[in-house]
Amino acid sequence: MRLAELSERSGVSAASIKHYLREGLLPPGRRVGTTTSDYDEGHVRRLRLIRALIQVGKVPVATVREVLRHMDDDSLGRTIRLGAGLWALAQEPEPDPEDEAVAVARREVDKLLEAEGWSAARQLRPLSPSYRSLIAAVATLVRLEFPWDADHLAHYARLMRQVASRDLDFLETVPSESAKAETVVAAALLFEPVLKALHRLAQEEESARRYGL
């Protein structure tokens, strides 16, 4: 397809597409003349992802480039490759190891991962921003004296494992490897708000069920 059709299909203006081509976010089309190129479905998908990252995720262009670079790196294994895009998005600072609440949180999270047999998550600890985020979030609860230890966390961890299993079932319906990597990144930005809103709506439903409106 030509640039005009690519623009219409992806919902991205021709000017923005040219900008993304210059910035290297979008691979060039196949040259079919001195001034025209031919684009394919991969370009449409990639543009939708870029649009989601920039417009919905408010992700800076330099980060988008890094995310895409990881996603396109065939030398990485699937979990790392799918994760790498996500990880580039979530630049979590290392929690302060001197902080007592952080130490307590790390102990409880490590106990949780061991008790639940999450062995891959344990192996990925030094790499994973999700692990660091969890430590930081639990440390805040510890500081405010919420009694959220490994046992309390376990109930939520098991439910989130079921959610993750659904996520991956959905991912398996996505045909190509590069479309999968794109879906993972889109998922973090687009599915998480759905989950959060469903969670709050479920709280309202459950509260009304128990206590009346």
Place this chain on the structure above:
Amino acid sequence: MRLAELSERSGVSAASIKHYLREGLLPPGRRVGTTTSDYDEGHVRRLRLIRALIQVGKVPVATVREVLRHMDDDSLGRTIRLGAGLWALAQEPEPDPEDEAVAVARREVDKLLEAEGWSAARQLRPLSPSYRSLIAAVATLVRLEFPWDADHLAHYARLMRQVASRDLDFLETVPSESAKAETVVAAALLFEPVLKALHRLAQEEESARRYGL
């Protein structure tokens, strides 16, 4: 207790406590002299909540005041009173009813609520920012052509209902009505990041389980 002890117990500086007293975020203590007042456990708890809202939630002082006003309003029923604090936090704009993706999203969400028998959530629709957030989040998926209809949403809705049920079980361990209202607001700011991090960690675990690292 005196101001110095209140400061130490709550982790909020004396200067900030005085500021919150002047701003009406914190009710005055019991006067015990011309310049000293006596504070109780309710003040400690309220200060921890204010600290969570302002420091963790980055909530503006005016919004904090509104949240607290709803929480303290005895004339409201429990679900509304617990929800009102949360709702003041989440000022969602009304999704554009002219937008076709919004119309599709609303149809699927309404179908979901009916199919799952979430009757309170249906009744609360005109009030609830959670409902509006869900419409907006699903509309984004519709626009990007993700096939997330009511059936697909239902799997997630059921799991989130189980999460919400756990949340409310935890809430029932909190003694007083005002402490409950505080916990609900704290929960939105503090537990949701835990849930999100557990979700991402579970995705990594599940991906590694299926595909290797």
